[in-house]
Amino acid sequence: MGSRAASSFIFLVPATALLGSWIFLNENPSFTTTIGGTFAVLAVFLLNRNQDE
Numbered sequence: 001m002g003s004r005a006a007s008s009f010i011f012l013v014p015a016t017a018l019l020g021s022w023i024f025l026n027e028n029p030s031f032t033t034t035i036g037g038t039f040a041v042l043a044v045f046l047l048n049r050n051q052d053e
Contacts, residue, residue, distance in 0.1 A: 008047040011040045 015037035021027045029037075 004047075008044050011044050015040045 018029050018033060018037045022029055
């Protein structure tokens, strides 16, 4: 895994916090928070799908 691919995983921190608070703290995320987490996961997928360098 290159540095570019590894650094893009920083975008997953908010989505991981959202998932952790939902599972462990029984907090219900708002609609906008869920959309933001989905966009972050999608961005990491798009950034890492063609790493043929």
